[in-house]
Amino acid sequence: MSNQLLHLVMGGRVTDPQKIEFQDLKDIHVVGFYNSRAEAEDAWRAWAQRTVDDAEMKYVIVHLHKLLEPDIPLK
Numbered sequence: 001m002s003n004q005l006l007h008l009v010m011g012g013r014v015t016d017p018q019k020i021e022f023q024d025l026k027d028i029h030v031v032g033f034y035n036s037r038a039e040a041e042d043a044w045r046a047w048a049q050r051t052v053d054d055a056e057m058k059y060v061i062v063h064l065h066k067l068l069e070p071d072i073p074l075k
Contacts, residue, residue, distance in 0.1 A: 004065065007040035008033055011047055011059030020060060031059070 009031035013023045022028055031047055034040040040061045051057035 004035055005037065006033060006035065006064040006068065007037060008062040008064050009040050009043045009047070009059065010062065011051070011057060013056045014058045017055045017058070020058065023056075029059075033064075037061070037063075 010028055011031065012028040015021045015023050029047075031043050034043060044059050044061050048059045051059070
């Protein structure tokens with residue numbers, strides 16, 4: 001059982017600020033991969049704050065560990 005909880009932080013211009021549908025997939029900004037939710041949240045917060053005045057820019061945290069191993073219970 002792996003203890004690594006892999007998170008991806010990414011963002012880009014969305015078609016609607018209320019949704020997470022990116023306008024152009026080739027322009028998605030991959031901020032990075034992180035081993036903990038806290039690290040991912042710090043990175044997400046920093047990039048979201050940089051683009052706070054642009055309603056069409058959205059940054060998200062993707063919980064890759066849930067996609068890679070969906071049956072492993074979280075601690």
